Amino acid sequence: MTDNLDFAYRIYYDYQNYLEYSLTNRRVKHSDILPLIDRLREGNIFTVTEAGKSAEGRDIFLIKAGTGKTKVFLWSQMHGDESTATRALFDIFNFFLLKDNYNSFKDTLFDKLTIYFMPMVNPDGAELFKRTNIFDIDINRDFVRLQTPEAKLLKDTFNKINAEFGFNLHDQSILYSAGHNFNTATLSFLAPAFDAEKSVNSVRENSMKLIGSMFNTVNSFIPGHIAKYPDDFEPRAFGDNFQGLGMSTILIESGGWKDDQEKQYIRKLNFITLLIGLKSIAEESYNDVALDIYDSIPFNEKDLMDLVLRNLRYKNNGYEYFVDIGIIRTEINGSLSSEYFVKSSIEEIGDLSILFGYEDLDLMGMEVIPGKTFPEEFSSIEDFKKMNIHSLYADGYTNIILSDNNLNEEITELPINIIKKSKTIDTSIKVGSPANLIIQRENKIIYIVLNGFLYDPSRQTGSIKNGMILH
Numbered sequence: 236m237t238d239n240l241d242f243a244y245r246i247y248y249d250y251q252n253y254l255e256y257s258l259t260n261r262r263v264k265h266s267d268i269l270p271l272i273d274r275l276r277e278g279n280i281f282t283v284t285e286a287g288k289s290a291e292g293r294d295i296f297l298i299k300a301g302t303g304k305t306k307v308f309l310w311s312q313m314h315g316d317e318s319t320a321t322r323a324l325f326d327i328f329n330f331f332l333l334k335d336n337y338n339s340f341k342d343t344l345f346d347k348l349t350i351y352f353m354p355m356v357n358p359d360g361a362e363l364f365k366r367t368n369i370f371d372i373d374i375n376r377d378f379v380r381l382q383t384p385e386a387k388l389l390k391d392t393f394n395k396i397n398a399e400f401g402f403n404l405h406d407q408s409i410l411y412s413a414g415h416n417f418n419t420a421t422l423s424f425l426a427p428a429f430d431a432e433k434s435v436n437s438v439r440e441n442s443m444k445l446i447g448s449m450f451n452t453v454n455s456f457i458p459g460h461i462a463k464y465p466d467d468f469e470p471r472a473f474g475d476n477f478q479g480l481g482m483s484t485i486l487i488e489s490g491g492w493k494d495d496q497e498k499q500y501i502r503k504l505n506f507i508t509l510l511i512g513l514k515s516i517a518e519e520s521y522n523d524v525a526l527d528i529y530d531s532i533p534f535n536e537k538d539l540m541d542l543v544l545r546n547l548r549y550k551n552n553g554y555e556y557f558v559d560i561g562i563i564r565t566e567i568n569g570s571l572s573s574e575y576f577v578k579s580s581i582e583e584i585g586d587l588s589i590l591f592g593y594e595d596l597d598l599m600g601m602e603v604i605p606g607k608t609f610p611e612e613f614s615s616i617e618d619f620k621k622m623n624i625h626s627l628y629a630d631g632y633t634n635i636i637l638s639d640n641n642l643n644e645e646i647t648e649l650p651i652n653i654i655k656k657s658k659t660i661d662t663s664i665k666v667g668s669p670a671n672l673i674i675q676r677e678n679k680i681i682y683i684v685l686n687g688f689l690y691d692p693s694r695q696t697g698s699i700k701n702g703m704i705l706h
C-alpha cells in the first residue's frame with residue numbers, strides 16, 4: 236500500500252465523492268441515520284444488526300465490515316450532542332460502498348481487519364441534542380454501575396467483539412487551544428490511562444503509537460491544531476476501562492475550527508484520521524512510530540474565547556482605564572431541537588494578553604460604553620419589525636422595551652435584546668453580564684456588540700443570530 240501522507244492527500248481531494256450529503260449539521264438525529272443504515276443492508280459489504288435499544292426504544296446498530304483477523308471497534312456519540320464523528324462514519328460507509336480506484340486499498344482493509352461500527356450510541360440524547368441519556372446520566376461515566384441500557388450495550392458489545400483496537404469518538408469544547416497559543420484544538424487525541432499511576436503497558440503503548448501515526452499524517456492538514464487530552468485516570472469512563480481490559484483504545488475529540496460552526500470541515504478531518512488509523516492497523520505500520528511523537532503533542536489548554544476586544548478605554552465610576560474584554564457565546568437549544576440560540580456573557584475583563592479569540596480585535600484608541608436602550612417603547616413585536624434595524628444598530632441601540640409581553644424565557648429570536656416594560660435593567664459592563672456594547676472613536680460608533688455578536692454599522696456587516704430577554 237501507499238505512504239500514509241500520499242494516501243491522505245488523495246482521499247482529502249476525493250472526499251466529496253463520499254460526503255454523506257443528507258447529514259448537514261451537528262443536530263443529527265436517529266431518524267436521519269435510519270434510511271442510511273437501511274442502505275448499508277443492501278450489497279455484501281456490511282452486516283447490519285440491531286445490537287440493542289436505547290432507554291426510549293430506539294435501535295442502536297452494530298455494523299460490521301471485513302473478515303480479517305484483527306478486530307477494530309469504533310463507536311460514536313455516547314454524548315448526544317457530539318455528532319461530528321457520527322457524520323464521518325457515514326462518509327466512511329459511503330467510501331466502502333463505492334466502487335472506485337481505492338478498491339484494492341479496501342480489499343486489503345477487509346482482508347486484514349474485521350471492523351465493527353456503533354454510530355450514535357446515545358440516540359435519545361441526540362434527539363434532544365444533549366450530552367446525557369434520557370435519565371440524565373452521562374453514559375461515559377456509567378461503566379461501573381451500568382444503569383443505562385446504552386452503557387450496558389456498549390460493554391456487552393465490547394465483550395462479544397474482543398477487539399484489539401477501539402476508537403472512542405467524541406466532541407469537545409471549541410474553546411480549547413493546542414498548547415498555550417491561538418491555535419484551536421481542532422482534534423485532540425488520548426491514549427487513556429488504565430490506572431491512577433498512568434502506567435504504560437503494551438496495550439496502551441499501541442494506542443500511543445497509533446495516535447502518533449495518525450498525528451504524523453493529519454498534522455499536515457492542520458499544522459499546530461492537534462492536541463492531547465490530559466490522561467488523568469477516570470475510573471468511571473469507558474476508554475480508561477477498555478484500555479485496562481486489553482483493547483488499545485484511542486479517544487478522538489473534535490474541537491473547533493474558525494468559521495466551521497457545524498464542524499463539517501472537522502468531520503472531513505475525522506474521515507481522513509479514521510481511515511489513516513485503520514490503514515496503519517491493517518499494515519501494522521503504527522509499530523514503527525516512535526513513542527515520543529505522542530509525547531510531543533501539546534496538551535489541550537482552555538485559552539480561547541469566542542470574541543476578544545483589546546485595548547479599549549473604559550470610563551467607569553469616575554475611573555478611566557484600559558481593558559480587554561473576553562466574551563463567550565453559549566448555545567441554548569430552541570423548543571425544536573433542530574434549532575438553537577445563543578446566550579452571550581462577558582467572561583473576563585482586564586489583561587487578556589494570554590487569551591485568544593476566534594474573533595480577536597485590537598481596538599486601540601477606541602472607547603467602550605454599554606449598549607443603549609431605544610427610548611420609545613414598542614407595543615408589540617410587529618410594531619418593532621416596522622423599524623429599520625440597521626439604523627437602530629447604527630445609533631448604538633442594542634435593547635428595546637416591549638410593553639406587551641409576558642416573556643419569561645432568556646432568549647428572543649429577534650436580533651435585538653428585549654427589556655420588559657417598567658423593568659429597570661443594569662446594563663453596566665461587568666463579568667457575567669450579557670455582552671451588549673458600543674465601541675466608538677470620538678463619539679463615532681465603530682462597532683456594536685449585541686448579545687456577543689460583532690456588528691459593523693458602516694458596512695452593515697456581522698450577523699446577529701438572536702438577542703436575549705434582559706431580566
Ligand SMILES: [Zn+2]
Pocket residue numbers: 313314317405406
Ligand atoms: Zn463526549
